[in-house]
Amino acid sequence: MKKETLFIAFSTQKGGMGKTTLTVLTASFLHYVRGYNVAVIDCDYPQFSIADMRERDVEQVINDSHYKKMAHIQFTQIGKDAYPVEDCSSVDAIEIAESLQNENELDFIFFDLPGTLNAAGVVKTLACMDYVFVPVSADRVVLESTLQFATTFNDNLITTGKTNIKTMSLIWNMVDGRERTELYHAYDSAIAELGLQVMQTVIPDSKRFRKEMSGERKAIFRSTLFPVDKSLLKGSNIEELVNEIIETVKR
């Protein structure tokens, strides 16, 4: 029996929380390491960060013999292509996802949506997700506005059964290792009281999250063509995040 394609979004109204970064890291790990078939729909107009990243990644591979060889080895080994990255408006996102889903046997489609619910089509597209992960950092202002966004969405749309969403979970990103974990525990209980869920995996604040493939041929972290390099995986919690997502979505 053909498995249903799951629609997933890292989404929040607050900019700069790691939507794009976590989308790419998760999609690449699932597609290149875990053998799932993935597609990414980039509707964060006019940035189209992931579509642009894919263009830069492809350029880099074409122009650098080191990366070219790496790509050859990887794609021969996995026996499939890179995952598609489609850029479009939020208004057309679901239609495009459905056509992609019919052409390929996809396990997951990730959506990078605009950071505002006011843009056309965003709420409607978000409502079609199966799972939503809301990245947040432990900054008072960020937390307040994120909780506002998540509770409004949860109370008005999710718990009333008006969406496809099975769970919406917050995920701590840019966690400072020196901050006391008690602080996070206190936040977690407050969040639970609002009826929201939080992922167990926390993503550390680390410079490697800002790096892309460079001409220096350093180990790769964030790429749409390769997964996180093994040497950078430890301590990034990306594998833990992927495992928790697979567990959450039961795949």
Ligand SMILES: Nc1ncnc2c1ncn2[C@@H]1O[C@H](COP(=O)(O)OP(=O)(O)O)[C@@H](O)[C@H]1O
């Ligand atoms: N865990 C992290 N540690 C350090 N920097 C991070 C982390 N996650 C994201 N960043 C950086 O924060 C910035 C915003 O991330 P981005 O994914 O573009 O956010 P969004 O898509 O939500 O606007 C980027 O420069 C990104 O590299």
Ligand SMILES: [Mg+2]
């Ligand atoms: Mg972004």
